[in-house]
Each structure stands twice: as C-alpha cells, then as structure tokens.
Amino acid sequence: MKKNYLLLSKEDNWVRPFFKKYKWLLALVLFLGFLTFFAASALMFTSGYLISKSAARPENILMVYVPIVLTRAFGIARPTLRYVERLGSHNWVLKMTSDIRLKLYQAMETRAVKSKSEYQTGNILGILAEDVEHIQNLYLRTIFPAIVALILYSVIVIVLGVFSVPLALLIALLLGVIIFLLPLTAVLVNNARVYRQKAKRHVLYNQLTDAVLGVGDWQYSGRYQEFLNGYNESESLVRDEDKEMNRYSRFESLGKQVIFGLIVIIMFVWAGNYFGKTGEVIYLNWIAAFVLAFFPLIDAFAPISDSVKELPLYEDTVQRLSQLPDTTPPVSKVDDEEEEIIKGSEIIFKEVDFRYNEQSKQLLQNFNLTVSEGEVVAVLGKSGVGKTTLSKLLRGDLLPESGSITIGGIESSELGEEQSEVMGVLNQSPHIFNTTMRNNIRLGNLKATEEDIEEAAHQAGLAPVIEKLPLGLDTVVEEGGKRFSGGEQQRIALARILLQDTPIIIIDEPTIGLDPMTEKQLLETVFEVLKGKTVLWITHHLVGTHYANRIIFLEDGQISMDGSPKTLLEENTKFKELYQLDLYE
Numbered sequence: 001m002k003k004n005y006l007l008l009s010k011e012d013n014w015v016r017p018f019f020k021k022y023k024w025l026l027a028l029v030l031f032l033g034f035l036t037f038f039a040a041s042a043l044m045f046t047s048g049y050l051i052s053k054s055a056a057r058p059e060n061i062l063m064v065y066v067p068i069v070l071t072r073a074f075g076i077a078r079p080t081l082r083y084v085e086r087l088g089s090h091n092w093v094l095k096m097t098s099d100i101r102l103k104l105y106q107a108m109e110t111r112a113v114k115s116k117s118e119y120q121t122g123n124i125l126g127i128l129a130e131d132v133e134h135i136q137n138l139y140l141r142t143i144f145p146a147i148v149a150l151i152l153y154s155v156i157v158i159v160l161g162v163f164s165v166p167l168a169l170l171i172a173l174l175l176g177v178i179i180f181l182l183p184l185t186a187v188l189v190n191n192a193r194v195y196r197q198k199a200k201r202h203v204l205y206n207q208l209t210d211a212v213l214g215v216g217d218w219q220y221s222g223r224y225q226e227f228l229n230g231y232n233e234s235e236s237l238v239r240d241e242d243k244e245m246n247r248y249s250r251f252e253s254l255g256k257q258v259i260f261g262l263i264v265i266i267m268f269v270w271a272g273n274y275f276g277k278t279g280e281v282i283y284l285n286w287i288a289a290f291v292l293a294f295f296p297l298i299d300a301f302a303p304i305s306d307s308v309k310e311l312p313l314y315e316d317t318v319q320r321l322s323q324l325p326d327t328t329p330p331v332s333k334v335d336d337e338e339e340e341i342i343k344g345s346e347i348i349f350k351e352v353d354f355r356y357n358e359q360s361k362q363l364l365q366n367f368n369l370t371v372s373e374g375e376v377v378a379v380l381g382k383s384g385v386g387k388t389t390l391s392k393l394l395r396g397d398l399l400p401e402s403g404s405i406t407i408g409g410i411e412s413s414e415l416g417e418e419q420s421e422v423m424g425v426l427n428q429s430p431h432i433f434n435t436t437m438r439n440n441i442r443l444g445n446l447k448a449t450e451e452d453i454e455e456a457a458h459q460a461g462l463a464p465v466i467e468k469l470p471l472g473l474d475t476v477v478e479e480g481g482k483r484f485s486g487g488e489q490q491r492i493a494l495a496r497i498l499l500q501d502t503p504i505i506i507i508d509e510p511t512i513g514l515d516p517m518t519e520k521q522l523l524e525t526v527f528e529v530l531k532g533k534t535v536l537w538i539t540h541h542l543v544g545t546h547y548a549n550r551i552i553f554l555e556d557g558q559i560s561m562d563g564s565p566k567t568l569l570e571e572n573t574k575f576k577e578l579y580q581l582d583l584y585e
C-alpha cells in the first residue's frame with residue numbers, strides 16, 4: 001500500500017528542513033538564477049534593438065552607443081551571473097548533502113548492529129549512492145529551476161501587462177501550459193513508470209553487490225554464466241522502462257517547441273502591430289527586440305516538466321529515508337559522577353524477556369543473571385540459543401521486551417556514547433582497516449601515546465607479527481587484514497581493547513575457526529592481559545573454560561546450569577559428559 005505523500009510535507013525531515021537551514025544562501029541563489037535569465041533576455045533585447053537600429057544606418061555611431069554598451073554589459077553579465085549562480089547553488093547543495101550524509105550516517109551508526117541485519121549491503125549502498133544523489137538533483141534540477149521559472153513567469157506577465165492585458169493573458173496561458181499543465185501531465189503519466197524503474201534499479205543494485213561480494217562462490221559453483229544472464233535480463237528490463245520514458249519525453253518536447261513557436265509568432269505579430277501602428281520608423285526597432293528577448297527564456301521553461309516528472313522518484317527516496325531509525329544519537333544519561341560508579345560495577349540482567357519479533361522464538365524468558373565486578377563468566381549453550389543476543393542486549397544494541405539490564409545501576413541502553421568507555425568487545429571478525437598497523441591498534445583509543453600502542457601490541461602478543469612487517473608498526477596493511485592469520489587478527493583486536501581499557505569486556509567466540517593450538521595460545525594471552533576485568537565470554541568450547549570463574553548454560557531462555565568450572569566438573573554429571581564430548585571433538 002502506498003503511504004501518505006511525504007516529500008516537502010510537514011513530516012518530511014530529510015528535504016524540507018534544509019530550506020530553512022541555509023535560507024539566505026538559498027535566496028541569493030534563486031535571485032542570481034533569475035538575474036541570469038534576465039541578463040540573457042536583456043542581451044537579446046538590446047541586440048535585437050541594436051541590429052534593427054544599425055540596419056537603418058544611423059548617421060552617427062553615438063546614436064547606437066547606449067545599446068552597444070548595454071549589449072556588452074549584458075553579454076558579460078550573463079555568463080558571470082551564471083557562473084556565480086552555479087557556484088552558489090552547488091555550494092548550497094554540497095552543504096546540504098553533507099548534512100544529509102551525516103544524518104544518514106548517524107541513523108545507521110546508532111543502530112549499527114541492527115542495520116546490518118535489517119538492510120542488505122546493496123540497499124545501504126543504494127541509499128548512499130542513489131538517494132542522496134537524488135536529493136541533490138531534486139534541488140539542482142527541479143526545485144531551483146522551477147522557482148526561478150515561476151519568478152520569470154510572473155515578471156514576464158506583469159511586464160507584458162503594462163503594454164497589453166490581452167497579450168499578457170495569452171502568454172500567461174501558453175507559458176502556463178508549459179510550466180503547469182505539461183509537468184502535471186508528465187507526473188501523472190509517468191508516476192507508475194518512475195516507481196517501476198526505480199524498483200528495478202534497486203534489484204540491479206542488490207544483485208550487483210551480491211555478485212561482487214560473492215564473486216568467488218559464483219565462480220566455484222560454475223554458475224557464472226547463469227548469474228550474467230540473470231543480470232542482463234534485469235538490466236534489459238530497466239532499459240525498456242528507459243525507452244518508454246524517452247519516447248514520452250520526445251513527444252512532450254515536440255509539444256513544447258510548438259508552443260514556443262506560437263509564442264514567438266504571437267510576439268512578432270503583436271510587436272508589429274503595436275509599434276507599427278505608430279507609423280514612425282524608430283519604433284520598428286523594438287519589434288526584433290521584443291521577439292528576440294523571448295528566446296533565452298525557453299531555456300528557463302523547457303526543462304521544468306522533465307525534472308518535475310522525476311518527483312515520484314524523489315518521493316520514493318524520502319519515503320525510504322524516513323523509514324530509517326530516528327537519527328538522534330542516544331545521548332548518554334550518565335553524568336561524570338555516575339561514570340565513576342559504573343567503572344568496575346556489576347552487570348545485572350533482571351527478569352529479562354526478549355525475542356526479535358512476533359514470529360521468532362522467545363530467546364530469553366524471565367532471565368536473571370548477575371555478574372560481579374572482576375568476574376569472568378563463560379556463557380555456553382546450543383547454537384542459536386541466544387548467546388550473541390545476550391551480548392547485544394548488554395551493549396544496549398537491542399532492547400529487552402521487559403525487565404532491565406543494568407551496569408552499575410544504569411540501564412545499558414542509556415549509556416549512549418559512554419558505552420565505549422564502559423565496554424570493549426572482542427568478536428569473531430574484527431575489521432582491519434587499510435591503514436598502518438599503528439592506526440589499526442590506535443582505534444581502541446585515539447588519545448593513546450606511541451608508547452601505549454607499543455605496549456598494547458606487545459601485551460597482545462603481536463611482537464613477532466610486527467617484527468616481520470617491513471616497516472613494523474608503520475606498515476600499511478590491507479583492508480580486511482588478509483595478510484594476517486585469524487589468530488593474528490584477533491591479537492590486533494585484543495591490542496585495541498587493551499588501549500580502550502574498559503572495565504567490562506565482552507568476548508564473543510574470537511577463537512572460532514582457529515586450530516586448537518592457536519586457540520589455546522590466544523586464550524592464554526587474552527585472559528592474562530584482561531585480569532581484573534569483568535568478562536562475559538561467549539563460547540562453544542568447554543575446554544578452556546577453566547579461565548572463567550563461573551560457567552552458565554543457556555537453555556530455553558534461562559540458565560540451566562550455573563557454577564564454577566571446578567564444582568560443575570566434580571558435581572554435575574551432564575556437565576562432565578559434555579566436557580568429555582568436547583575433549584574428543
């Protein structure tokens with residue numbers, strides 16, 4: 001079902017607010033836009049007069065001196081004004097799109113974890129590349145020219161009205177067809193087509209990003225040709241829509257030219273009559289001036305319907321953007337004093353219920369867990385039981401349906417930007433950026449000194465890795481850290497966490513995919529350097545859980561086993577069995 005019309009309405013918080021934000025620059029841009037066409041028209045007007053007057057061979061050059069000067073002045077003014085207007089309008093648009101990009105980034109960033117699962121990469125790229133560009137075009141190609149055309153329209157009708165009211169009405173009617181009727185018809189005729197075209201483009205985007213990200217798998221499966229055929233098919237569907245649109249534009253353009261031709265003839269006949277009836281030759285010079293003055297104005301009116309036709313597209317863009325989460329980044333409700341209390345404070349899950357949506361299963365049900373300061377709690381449970389979800393709830397990325405999750409008495413979701421000062425995360429796939437090794441580690445704390453970085457790298461066991469790099473810590477590493485093994489990537493992430501120096505650390509299966517020896521070494525380092533921190537450690541393996549003070553098993557939304565590794569191994573038969581199984585894995 002189609003939603004209410006949003007673009008430029010009161011609820012539109014993506015396009016409309018920017019009119020107010022830089023309103024003076026906007027007013028200047030519109031005024032310059034008007035002046036540009038005015039200068040173009042005045043240039044033709046004075047030229048028309050000058051040509052006619054010169055053709056009558058004036059006795060003295062001084063007789064045409066004023067029109068010569070004016071022609072020169074307008075000749076210079078037109079491109080200059082156009083240039084300044086372009087500078088102004090692009091400056092305005094760049095300011096505005098940079099604000100939109102920031103807003104978009106905040107919208108995605110505040111819910112980074114959620115957005116990744118909610119939006120396909122192609123969709124995000126689509127928003128970034130297409131939608132923001134669309135809004136840019138909306139201003140440059142539709143809104144600015146339409147407003148300038150309306151101003152010109154009013155001025156032309158008023159000026160002609162001074163000479164002849166019927167003429168002014170007739171021209172108002174004909175120009176009205178071009179700037180009101182044709183654009184309206186274009187929107188009505190092409191509305192559905194524009195939506196279809198955009199939907200098909202999005203399919204293309206998604207297909208393409210899917211293919212780029214999974215190109216290896218397409219190749220391995222031997223179905224590359226199949227993918228290409230599918231892609232070509234989708235592309236030809238987009239092309240078909242393009243063809244239809246172009247056909248409409250050609251007919252419309254013909255209509256516009258006919259109307260412009262008619263206006264020129266009308267102006268010619270009127271000027272001939274108006275100035276001819278005086279019987280004086282000097283007045284005849286104005287005929288060409290009036291007729292020629294109209295020509296440059298064609299450029300102001302003709303593109304309106306082409307650009308207005310794209311309004312449904314912009315509407316769709318605004319609809320899509322408005323579905324993004326609220327963009328105000330969560331403001332930390334923690335003041336400095338509270339932060340002191342938070343540091344090293346305990347984590348309490350109290351009567352927490354959680355499921356992702358109506359259709360998904362209840363992952364946590366009346367879940368209670370208290371992790372004391374400095375405690376290392378290993379969270380185990382079958383795959384899909386909700387271990388990672390538990391860590392996302394703790395980070396405040398997800399909100400519980402009911403119950404509370406507090407860190408030192410503060411709701412975790414209220415931590416806002418303080419979150420990164422309270423919690424560090426070591427997860428399955430840390431991202432390594434395409435910059436120096438030093439910068440990659442510094443990410444943990446931008447204020448860290450060179451010594452801090454070296455110390456963290458050393459503690460995380462990165463010394464042998466750095467030694468092998470040609471420029472040591474200053475070696476630029478590839479994005480994704482392809483040159484490093486899984487264990488080495490985890491050590492880089494560990495160094496970041498050490499720099500971050502938070503009282504709470506969430507460890508989410510960083511050793512997944514590592515061989516047992518590397519896993520053992522990594523865990524040794526991790527728990528050695530994280531001594532004294534409060535740790536929530538999500539893991540599949542029982543082996544190694546001796547690093548934890550306490551192990552809990554998650555089952556059916558609650559804790560089914562809870563105890564120290566030692567007591568569980570001694571007293572709990574089920575745990576003993578699982579431990580044996582894990583040993584032989």
Ligand SMILES: Nc1ncnc2c1ncn2[C@@H]1O[C@H](COP(=O)(O)OP(=O)(O)OP(=O)(O)O)[C@@H](O)[C@H]1O
Nearest residue numbers: 117356357360363382383384385386387388389390
């Ligand atoms: N964004 C989401 N929307 C809906 N369901 C989700 C979402 N994210 C995860 N789930 C589902 O919630 C369940 C728990 O996921 P979670 O990742 O917490 O499990 P896990 O215990 O960490 O699993 P594993 O050990 O395999 O990593 C799974 O069935 C998963 O499919």
